[in-house]
Amino acid sequence: MNKIHLCTLAVLTSLSFSSLAKDCDANLLPSWKDSDSKTAIVNFVEQSTDSSKATFIPVSDRIAVFDNDGTLWSEKPIYFQIAFALDQIKALAKTHPEWKTQEPFKSVIENDLEKVFAGGKESLLQIMKVTHSGMTVEEYQQSVEQWLAAAKDKRFGKAYNDLTFKPMREMLTYLQENNFKTYIVSGGGVDFMRVWAPEAYNIPEEQIIGSALKYEYSFNDGQPKVMKLGELLTLDDKEVKVENIQYIIGKKPVLAVGNSDGDQAMMQWATSQPNSMAMIVHHTDEAREWKYDRQSDVGRLDKALDEANERDNWQLIDMKNDWCAVY
């Protein structure tokens, strides 16, 4: 009911501009108002799939890459994977009495997040290492699954995997129905995302690219296992996103969607060819989600916002004005 109410409000608000142009009841992409963003998506798909047009893209080249945090689900007030790590520290604290006096664990246990984040990258790395390595991939993913089943986002009171964006899920479905191979290319951990993203987005494990710690295989007397080591394999952000796309996909995507400067490189890479498009989810909706861009530490959108304003095939998605529903 809440969604319908908000949508109605949004439609009423926009009546002064154009009542017809903001239809929320369409069959196609129903959570998108009739807006430049929706038009851009539909035009892009139609021109890519019409074999009579010069803009046609063969199925094998229909590669679309999506950032995850802030693009397909929320990333505020902190990345959800960090929320997982902090909760894990608290759960593990029982068997680590020494953490009561040892930073950054002490501050985590005392819920003093300001102090945790004041410790910078080094603190976060320690927290990530303790909660993300020294176990098999399977064990790690079980802990993520258990956490997801129990944890709730404080602001919305929802499970974290219920905070994916409905309009973006519709966009993914629309692309998939038109034979686009949809990929996630995210700074988030690949093992973390593979637990819930396949179901949330209909994107299989093998189409999820992300940050990773090194893996170590051992045969172990007929009980082979893959351990997660405490050393970084790849931090999938900025230029590295392009390098990982080259290494893992081996093709230049025709569509790249992100929400921050961390996605600018892959958007530049994708749109350095004809018939391509980049889209940016602009967080403009403090009532229904969050509002941030140039000044935000998490998901900063500054240089890519300038570039979007300059380039014809870079389309900004205005969350507040373009979406009938958020979640």
Added chain:
Amino acid sequence: MNKIHLCTLAVLTSLSFSSLAKDCDANLLPSWKDSDSKTAIVNFVEQSTDSSKATFIPVSDRIAVFDNDGTLWSEKPIYFQIAFALDQIKALAKTHPEWKTQEPFKSVIENDLEKVFAGGKESLLQIMKVTHSGMTVEEYQQSVEQWLAAAKDKRFGKAYNDLTFKPMREMLTYLQENNFKTYIVSGGGVDFMRVWAPEAYNIPEEQIIGSALKYEYSFNDGQPKVMKLGELLTLDDKEVKVENIQYIIGKKPVLAVGNSDGDQAMMQWATSQPNSMAMIVHHTDEAREWKYDRQSDVGRLDKALDEANERDNWQLIDMKNDWCAVY
């Protein structure tokens, strides 16, 4: 004509055992004689795709991984990618007069392969670095394409990409028709394979995993490019094959096919679950291809051969006796 002749010969040779059991005219996998290998493939596919059986595998889990060198195409007398590198050195020698006196280039130019290989890994690395880095991925792949169009294997007088194994191509097609996602997981270079393997095997670029040099993305004033650096990113062999499968695919394959001890780890990994299978291409045919196993430097099959003899769901493919045609 040659293939038919060889096949007839093979059938005649095997008449003393069973004339009916060696039929080469089947509709299914026609280049496979009726043999334990063929039976194993057909049984595996049938039990995996029959939803009424406990052995049924959902489509999303039908991941099959194949080594390339020695499994899907030949690898003798030297890996074909090494043949490419040596030919490139000769082509580049015109603009590198200093190589006339500088090893290992001098020996390459003088066709003294024994001396080149006597230099060991260090020599080979120098050759690979010069021919595989310092250029964009696009430039590199164009050079591979040009080489493939012109170069011929000395023994068979065929283009290298015509030396893929016909029975294995049939096996790939059969799996693909039954909704298996077929992957290459090879020690060969991923950028090298992506030039020709998609057409040869109907396996798209994004389902090819291999060794790689590091990549470097730069924006370059609106002309973004990805360079191949002279530093190793991954040597996709042995345990690393499993680690890369975990990182890139994120699922345990249900079928792993290889031909050497370098594939043993991924075969162990795949078959550490029910309803899985490993297969090994055993090079037993010196007349039609090559004959080697335990003593070979390239494609050594020793420990994995022992394991195949011990395990029920590890199936040896006897190239000489199981295949009607090789290429």
